[in-house]
Structure formats: C-alpha cells, structure tokens
Amino acid sequence: MWNYGTNILGYTNYRNIQQIISKEAVRGLPPLEVKDKGCGECQVGKQTKSYHQKLQQVVIARVLELKHMDMMEPTQVENIRGKKYFYVYVDDFSRYTWVEFLREKLDTFEVFKKLILQVQNKKEQHVVRIRSDPRKEFENSKFVEFCAIEGITHECSSPITPQQSGVVER
Structure with missing residues (x-):
C-alpha cells in the first residue's frame, strides 16, 4: 500500500x-x-555517509620507525625524462617526504629498495614498519622477500579507504 x-x-x-x-x-x-x-x-x-572515527594516535618515537608510501596514478603528460608515475615515501616521525618519478610501475620495487637502503645507511637505523595501500606494486614476491630480509613489517590499509593512509595522501 x-x-x-x-x-x-x-x-x-x-x-x-x-x-x-x-x-x-x-x-x-x-x-x-x-x-x-x-x-x-x-x-x-535519506542515507548519509558515516565518517571514520579518529584512530587513537600511536606515538612514533624515532625517525624510520614508520614509513608511509603510495604510488600515484600516471599524470596525463610525461615529464621531460619520459616519466609519468610518481612514488611518494613519507617518514611518520619527521614528515620528511621523498618523491621519485618513474617511467613504469614495474620500477617501483627498485626505487623502494634503493631508497630504503640509502636512508638506513645515512641514519644508521633500520626501518621498522611501512604502511601502504594494498597494491600489486607493494605486494609482489620481491617486495615481500626484501622486507623479510630487512626485518620490515608491511602494513596495508583497507582498499578504497584513503582516510587510513592520510599521511601520504595529503
């Protein structure tokens, strides 16, 4: 009725x-x-969007304790060196940010490995945890094997939830 x-x-x-x-x-x-x-x-x-509750802040005690990383989608125009992707890497403690430009997504692991080893050697400390979106670039066998060898814990945020990786998304 x-x-x-x-x-x-x-x-x-x-x-x-x-x-x-x-x-x-x-x-x-x-x-x-x-x-x-x-x-x-x-x-x-009449539905409304339910917002994510703020997570309890976990205090990071030192540089390299937690790194956030993300691969940005390709830009419409390549830069002068023919690179259209970029990889962002942020230290949670200092908020120091690295940006690497890539030709292909396949280059992600090599850039990640180079950056981790470079930073660890410079600071004479080890990266403890990294946090990223659940993407193929960050969950392949080379990536998993390297993290296991270096003693790095990889944390993935939920798919399609940029609120969980806000540090690197900003």
Missing part, C-alpha cells in the same frame, strides 16, 4: 502522509494503511 501512497502523494514526509490520511485531507484518496517507513528509494535518498 505504501507504494500506492507515494505514487499519489509523491515522496512526502511520512508524518505528513499520516496527517493527510487521519484528517482525510485529500478528496478521493482511498483509505491507506502505512505499515513501513517508506520505499527503497526513500531509504537510499
């Missing part, structure tokens, strides 16, 4: 329809019994 009511009265507020029915305010309106709160379209139209 509800769909019949919405067809006649449009997508009017539920309480207004109840008042119209109880006061018999519309001539020729057959008696309607409103049992549920609306049709599927009404429910979808």
Whole structure:
C-alpha cells in the first residue's frame, strides 16, 4: 500500500502522509494503511555517509620507525625524462617526504629498495614498519622477500579507504 501512497502523494514526509490520511485531507484518496517507513528509494535518498572515527594516535618515537608510501596514478603528460608515475615515501616521525618519478610501475620495487637502503645507511637505523595501500606494486614476491630480509613489517590499509593512509595522501 505504501507504494500506492507515494505514487499519489509523491515522496512526502511520512508524518505528513499520516496527517493527510487521519484528517482525510485529500478528496478521493482511498483509505491507506502505512505499515513501513517508506520505499527503497526513500531509504537510499535519506542515507548519509558515516565518517571514520579518529584512530587513537600511536606515538612514533624515532625517525624510520614508520614509513608511509603510495604510488600515484600516471599524470596525463610525461615529464621531460619520459616519466609519468610518481612514488611518494613519507617518514611518520619527521614528515620528511621523498618523491621519485618513474617511467613504469614495474620500477617501483627498485626505487623502494634503493631508497630504503640509502636512508638506513645515512641514519644508521633500520626501518621498522611501512604502511601502504594494498597494491600489486607493494605486494609482489620481491617486495615481500626484501622486507623479510630487512626485518620490515608491511602494513596495508583497507582498499578504497584513503582516510587510513592520510599521511601520504595529503
């Protein structure tokens, strides 16, 4: 019966329809019994986005304890060296950011390895954890093997949830 009511009265507020029915305010309106709160379209139209709750801040004690990394989609125009992808790498403690430009996504592992070894040698400390999106570039066998050898824990954020990797997304 509800769909019949919405067809006649449009997508009017539920309480207004109840008042119209109880006061018999519309001539020729057959008696309607409103049992549920609306049709599927009404429910979808009234949905709101639920926001992610802020996570409890984990205190990072030193440089290289946690690194965030992300591969940005290709730019429309290549740079003068023919590179169209870029790889961003951020230290959580210092917020120091490295950006490497790449020709192909396949170059990601080599750039990652070079950057990790370079930073570890310069700071004389080891990277403890890295956090990234769950992408093929960061979850291949070479990447996993290198992290195991270096003692690096790889954490992946949930797919299609940039809020979880906000440090590198900004």
